[in-house]
Amino acid sequence: MTVSPVEVHTTKTIAAGRAALQEFSELMDRYIKKSEAVRPDKSWSFPKKHLVAHLFDDIMAKGATRNYNTMPNEKCHGPLKASYQYRTNFKDVAPQILRADHWSLVSEFICGRVDELDAYNTQMAEDETNPDTNVPSNFHVRFRSKQLKKSLETIEEQHVDNPSFRHFRRKLNTFLNALPAVTQHVNMLPSDNITEFRFLKVNYESLVDFCQTTDYLRCSPSFHNFPRYNCVIINTTTGVFFAQLLFLFTCNVNSTPYPIALVRPYDAPVGRRLQKDKHLKFWRVRQQPRETASEFILAESIIRGVALAPDPTTVGDFLVMDTIDSDIFLRMKQMHLAAGH
Template sequence: MNMHPIVLRPAFLPAEIRNASGNGGGTFIGLMPIVGNPNNTIENEDDTPTSVELAQFKRELYHKVTHVIFRSLRKRSHHGDALSCGDKIMRVVYPGFLIHSVDGEEGCSTCGTHGAQAKHPCPKCLAEKTALTMLSKHFMPRVQEVMIDIFRNAKKLGSSSRMALLRDSGLHFVKNTFWKINNSSPYDAYSYDLLHAFDAGEWSKHLWPLVLEKVTKEHGKKFNYLKHHNLIHLPEDIENKGCTENYSTRPGEGFQQEGSPASIWTNFKNTESQITHIDENQEAIACIRMFVDLHDEELSKAMSAEDLTDGNEPPPRPVRCQDNYAVGSPLTKITIDILENTKGNLPLYRSFRSKLHEFLKSELDKDSCPRGFLTITPYQCLYLTYMSLEDWREKRDILHCDPSFHNRPRYDCVVINTNPGMSQKSEKPDHGWPDEDTVRHGQTRVRA
């Protein structure tokens, strides 16, 4: 039996990790059987009884499989589950599916909708087949609650009336698995697929053949097909989910190249568990290979440094800086008197002179502490370097403080942890600003 792999990729990871192969952000969780002839795709599905019967059977099988795979997520998606995050803080998280990276075939399966030749073929809206070429027209979106009501009403009707009702909404009589998982509307999660909808669809199957011919004004090409209509939903996907890299199917297609050899290594009986075991071994080998390559790279750098000295002197020590911040965009030096006279009405600058002296006394020894007349240089930019808890790489934030930054006021701020070893509370909602308990535990808000 032909099968498609199901790969779960955490949406909170950066795209370069989530979409990576090998030790990337994807986890192989199961195989989806392909029913019937793989060449009979949704492009051939219409509203005739025979086509609907076979397509509905495919959708039922699809959702029964996903029902088993995602069973453990249903209650957690509604009530949450405690999870230790990368910063060692326990948080209550609510799992859900915000993005489905699938082609048109699987898109109709996840949404339980009719095929490309049906009256309403789009998995995201109720556009009619005859209006797919109208990219400037607004169509009624598929709302999960409305689709559920249509399914419930269809259960109460006879066979012919049920089929008519479902045909008018482009739905199959299938109970969708994702309806019971919170924050997981399949119609919102279905995303524009640049690979299949544009590269291999809009361009490869439709526009490129026209370029190859001696194209005339009367070429007769009609753009009334689903992959062209999908362009109408692309701005919405970019606005809600970011750039198309976040929901590309290319990583999934790449995983099939990894999974195909694994299937050959099985005895073709109970292949799921065998492929999973092979995939775990491959991940472990890739992890070991990565550390060996890093070790070899460090040895190569050390040997190169030794070659520079001809072996007569020890290799130079690398220069390291402990400072994780820098300031920029300096203004003209001013005295403390001028600062207090111009900004003394602001709470942050009240008693600035005494606060500055107290700070200098605490940071400098008695002999180094400045006395008498002081001038200061205000800066409007702060560079903060830190280690990201997403991918453990070095990142940098640039914060600005300017009453007229490109003709608009800009006052950036960031919450930093000045005492990372201290336990912190996480029950309260994250509203963007630290509360009193958080501040007492060592988090400080810094403004540029």
């Protein structure tokens, strides 16, 4: 079941899991009944099919499945084998292995906290020595991979063949003047400089364990010799929408740097929901049909990154990959419920 690998369960995820399990069981019964005409001799009495019947009862009794499956110690349970060989006298081994495992976990926890502190101190030192790479608004987003400053005129000339950059300076002026924080009229000149970045770190609170999680997103014409422009979920006053990063930069307005992203929105109407999307719980998005459809956003409005898979049957349509991690699975489930799916 897709819900079962979630690292931290709540009453809501348990209830959703039981509902999904009930639906799955009904579909399996229908499938088995139809398959009897093709394979009347096939037996469906095997442990793996019966296992899910008690799945969420086991989760309630024992905790998340990661506590009692084989994933923590793959390859013949190497750590347990080492504890048995080197830290026991081969008699009454269970308490001795448990004690060694406890020591190992405590040591790993302490080392992890020390490593986190070192990484934090290193990051803070870099921010102090390179203030232009730090987003001044909050800790939610940070730009990295700083490029040389370029004038707006140069940016437009370098992207003259890209329709998304058409009227770049004019659209930027319109965007800046619409910001509530900008109280004076802004008129960026062709000679004014901006600083491009090609790497974005987005910190957000995971819906799974409510801890901070970081997405590392690329917006680069050459990442390991290939263009890489990741997609994101963007929060607005009217709701969320999906978009592809096209250009990351900061520009100064009245001595205040603003972290801005040029994105291509995937918010075109998709029409009536397809039957297969209903059955498979797909969330379909569509590119704006106009090649010039691009807009500026404040980088802090980015919620997190997202993976979109092109639909081979419909050009311009994409499906949200909601099984990449547990957080995006829960976020998309909330969006489905809000949309009445």
